[in-house]
Amino acid sequence: MRILVLSSVIALTLAACTSEKQVVDAPAAAPPESAMVEAAPAVDAWEVALNGAHRSPENRARDVHRHPRETLEFFGIKGNQTVVEITPGGGWFTEVLAPVLKAQGSLIAAVPDPSTAPSDGAKNYFTRGNEALRAKLSADTATYGGVKVVEFKVREPNFGPSGSADLVVTFRNVHNWTGWGSDAQMFKAFFDVLKPGGVLGVEEHRAKPGTTIEQSKKSGYLATDYVIKLATDAGFKVDGQAEINANPKDTADHPNGVWNLPPSLSVKEGEDKAKYQAIGESDRMTLRFVKPA
Numbered sequence: 001m002r003i004l005v006l007s008s009v010i011a012l013t014l015a016a017c018t019s020e021k022q023v024v025d026a027p028a029a030a031p032p033e034s035a036m037v038e039a040a041p042a043v044d045a046w047e048v049a050l051n052g053a054h055r056s057p058e059n060r061a062r063d064v065h066r067h068p069r070e071t072l073e074f075f076g077i078k079g080n081q082t083v084v085e086i087t088p089g090g091g092w093f094t095e096v097l098a099p100v101l102k103a104q105g106s107l108i109a110a111v112p113d114p115s116t117a118p119s120d121g122a123k124n125y126f127t128r129g130n131e132a133l134r135a136k137l138s139a140d141t142a143t144y145g146g147v148k149v150v151e152f153k154v155r156e157p158n159f160g161p162s163g164s165a166d167l168v169v170t171f172r173n174v175h176n177w178t179g180w181g182s183d184a185q186m187f188k189a190f191f192d193v194l195k196p197g198g199v200l201g202v203e204e205h206r207a208k209p210g211t212t213i214e215q216s217k218k219s220g221y222l223a224t225d226y227v228i229k230l231a232t233d234a235g236f237k238v239d240g241q242a243e244i245n246a247n248p249k250d251t252a253d254h255p256n257g258v259w260n261l262p263p264s265l266s267v268k269e270g271e272d273k274a275k276y277q278a279i280g281e282s283d284r285m286t287l288r289f290v291k292p293a
Contacts, residue, residue: 066092083108085108086159094133111151240288
């Protein structure tokens with residue numbers, strides 16, 4: 001009986017060793033086919049926004065002049081930020097900003113309150129513009145459903161709770177506020193709404209150095225040092241200057257100011273529009289400022 005038990009123990013021990021050896025020596029399982037496929041490239045939010053069906057062919061054609069991707073990347077925009085776009089007009093840049101910020105960020109479109117307009121002409125202009133922008137946004141909720149429109153007083157602007165925004169951007173608008181006598185108040189309000197470390201991005205028609213404010217009010221072009229002073233007087237620090245929107249063909253001295261150029265092409269009857277079309281859109285400064293942390 002002892003011999004039989006001992007034989008059984010030996011047999012079980014050998015079987016266990018053989019089984020263990022088979023496990024150790026077994027070749028590694030082949031990786032699943034899905035693991036052998038290269039990971040898909042990350043979705044390019046800029047390309048999606050710029051090539052979206054919500055943009056008209058006319059607006060896309062202006063990309064070559066307005067450089068939306070390069071400009072917004074220079075400002076440092078990220079998809080999870082709270083961004084305030086100041087006086088977006090017809091929403092040209094809103095078309096690009098809204099899709100990029102829709103999933104994780106927030107876009108606020110700040111428009112002037114018509115009741116605070118400096119003149120009857122401006123009041124009508126504000127009213128028409130605000131109505132057109134709201135109609136544009138409401139007509140395509142898939143793209144613009146997350147955009148919030150807020151109105152501000154022209155001479156007492158407020159863009160939201162203090163320290164609530166990551167980025168404030170404005171495109172070709174500063175000359176208007178200079179004309180209304182409210183540019184200093186606007187820059188102070190930008191400073192207030194931004195978080196410490198927040199960024200102000202400004203694009204503006206660029207005048208020749210030495211251009212006076214009175215000349216600027218007529219031409220729509222502002223001197224770079226004037227815009228920088230508006231920002232630094234409000235508390236900002238200069239954080240970058242770019243030539244993304246430079247146009248050396250633009251002499252900035254046209255009879256009807258910047259409005260002679262595309263897209264306005266506001267010229268007298270019989271005057272050659274082709275001359276201004278050949279210049280293209282204006283020469284512009286592109287400035288980035290930061291609110292000290």
